[in-house]
Amino acid sequence: MQFHNFDLNLLRSLDAFLTERNVTRAAEKLFVTQQAMSASLRRLREHFDDELLVRVGRSFELTPLAAALIDPVKNSLQSIQTALQVRPKFEPKTERRHFKVAMTDYAAMVLMPSVVRLLLQTAPFTVIHVERLDADSYSRLERGDLDFCVGLIDWENHRVYKPSEHIRIEWLFRDDFVCVVDPLHFNCTGDITLEQYMNAPHGQVSFGSDWRTLIDRGWLKADIEPRIVTKAPSFSSLIMMLPGTPLVATIHRRMAQSMAKALNLRIMECPIEIRSLEESLVWLDRNDTDPGHGFIRELFKEAGRKI
Missing domain, CATH: 1.10.10.10 (Winged helix-like DNA-binding domain superfamily/Winged helix DNA-binding domain)
Structure with a gap:
């Protein structure tokens, strides 16, 4: 038998x-x-x-x-x-779970402090591993290598990836762009003019040859070709290059506000139109019923509201 x-x-x-x-x-x-x-x-x-x-x-x-x-x-x-009848459970106060999240350095700097504070208050034994968001991140998300991605929903930069019907997206927050300079080496009494912007030496963030940032697209739309002096792997590293130089960095407003004062830098309004950045949380529908994933989703949403 x-x-x-x-x-x-x-x-x-x-x-x-x-x-x-x-x-x-x-x-x-x-x-x-x-x-x-x-x-x-x-x-x-x-x-x-x-x-x-x-x-x-x-x-x-x-x-x-x-x-x-x-x-x-x-x-x-x-x-x-x-x-x-069994349903998965998640006890925030005692649970010891790990979640992998891919995001840009900008999102890590602006969003993660609020996420970490909320995590320590509500789920002190849960760990969020932050990885760099790159061209392969969403493919890794679909393969199950990542739990979440945080970033701009712009599939053009992920040329080999085609989002499936299983992708879920939740908007988190919005930001715009400003110019940041070292006032001791960049002569500008008021906001930077378009002419000054076009003639100044610039730093550029490069995430790879196939990746075009919103700033790159803003330059194309304004039909200008800035004089690029250096390329940085991230926005945070670019802003760190500014002290003691005449470089102009076009950077997210919130990142500039968090770093400029400590580096004695000056923030000015950007003279060209650049599309606003809209950061979103991305996951797969197969995790919709996982209470742990649901908890982290609500955590990120609350952190986005606090920015």
């Missing part, structure tokens, strides 16, 4: 036979025809090599084997029902 040869659908039929001790009443209990119930009894007899139900006078009685099956069958059905 091999388990892998047994049709588990027969367990309910067996339980009905053992309880009702009558084919007709067992069929009525399961809302099936008497013929279907008789077929189930025949298959059960073949499996156990036992009659299970035998006629004694005008009624049916259980065989010794059938009587011995009453409690194990009921317990098995109860266990199956319990298993089918």
Whole structure:
């Protein structure tokens, strides 16, 4: 009597036979025809090599084997029902889970302080691993290597990736762009003019040859070709290059505000139009019912509202 040869659908039929001790009443209990119930009894007899139900006078009685099956069958059905009702749980105060999130250095600098504060308050043993968002991040998300991505929803920069119908997106916050300079080396009394902007030496952030930032697109739209003196791998490293130089860095306003004062830099309004940055949280629908993922999603949304 091999388990892998047994049709588990027969367990309910067996339980009905053992309880009702009558084919007709067992069929009525399961809302099936008497013929279907008789077929189930025949298959059960073949499996156990036992009659299970035998006629004694005008009624049916259980065989010794059938009587011995009453409690194990009921317990098995109860266990199956319990298993089918199981839902994952997440206890923030005690849970020890790890989540991988890919984001830019800008998002890490602007968003993560709020996320970390909320995490320490509500889920002190949960760990968020932050990785750099790159051209392969969304493909890794779909493969299950990442739990979330945070960034601008702009699939053009992810040329080899085509978002599937399983992608879920939640908007977090918006930011615009400003110019940052060292006032001791860049001569400008008011906001930088378009002419000054076009003639100044610039630093540029490069995430790779196929990646075009919103600033790059703003330059194209304004039909200008800034004089690029240096290229940095991130916005935070670019702003660190400014002290002691006449460079202009076009950077997110919130990042500039968080770093300029400590570096004695000056923030000015950007003279060209650059599309606002809209940061979003991205995940896969297969994690929608995971309470741990749901908790982290709400954490990021709340952090976005606090910015």
